[in-house]
Amino acid sequence: MSGSSRDDPWYRDGLRFSCTQCGNCCTGGEGAVWFTEAEGRAMAEDLGMPHEEFLRTHARTIDGRWSLQESRTEHGFDCVFLDRTTQPGKALCRVYRSRPVQCRTWPFWDENLKSRRAWDTARRRTPCPGMDSGPLIPVEQIRIQRDRDCADNADAPW
Numbered sequence: 001m002s003g004s005s006r007d008d009p010w011y012r013d014g015l016r017f018s019c020t021q022c023g024n025c026c027t028g029g030e031g032a033v034w035f036t037e038a039e040g041r042a043m044a045e046d047l048g049m050p051h052e053e054f055l056r057t058h059a060r061t062i063d064g065r066w067s068l069q070e071s072r073t074e075h076g077f078d079c080v081f082l083d084r085t086t087q088p089g090k091a092l093c094r095v096y097r098s099r100p101v102q103c104r105t106w107p108f109w110d111e112n113l114k115s116r117r118a119w120d121t122a123r124r125r126t127p128c129p130g131m132d133s134g135p136l137i138p139v140e141q142i143r144i145q146r147d148r149d150c151a152d153n154a155d156a157p158w
């Protein structure tokens with residue numbers, strides 16, 4: 001039986017992933033999309049609006065940390081930047097170029113990579129049709145995403 005550790009993980013042969021732009025990971029139950037001040041400034045610039053206005057209109061604080069706002073839709077609590085109208089059948093991100101680390105690193109979050117079971121649960125619960133499909137992402141790239149997600153979470157005030 002082959003084991004799994006952080007240095008020699010169960011996904012040592014890589015994982016398949018290709019986003020279909022369904023938007024499922026950007027909606028669902030009430031949640032948080034964390035971002036740092038630098039990420040907030042980048043998104044504001046992307047949208048062509050002053051940083052203060054961006055914070056006032058698109059952000060909120062939860063336990064002292066910035067999160068994007070959500071809007072209640074028939075799909076659940078959509079991220080405020082989820083665009084379901086521009087391209088029929090697709091859910092696009094209005095700040096894709098400047099999206100926060102939390103969004104960039106999905107689905108290679110530490111919590112999803114704890115075990116094959118955790119990965120499968122995330123794929124089913126989201127549900128994310130991109131997980132386990134498409135090109136093989138090598139373990140080195142997965143580690144980089146995982147560690148970026150960890151570093152991002154380490155900035156949390158708790």
Ligand code: SF4
Pocket residue numbers: 018019020021022023024025026106107126127128129130131
């Ligand atoms: S749920 Fe998966 S396939 Fe759908 S938008 Fe998110 S990453 Fe892409």
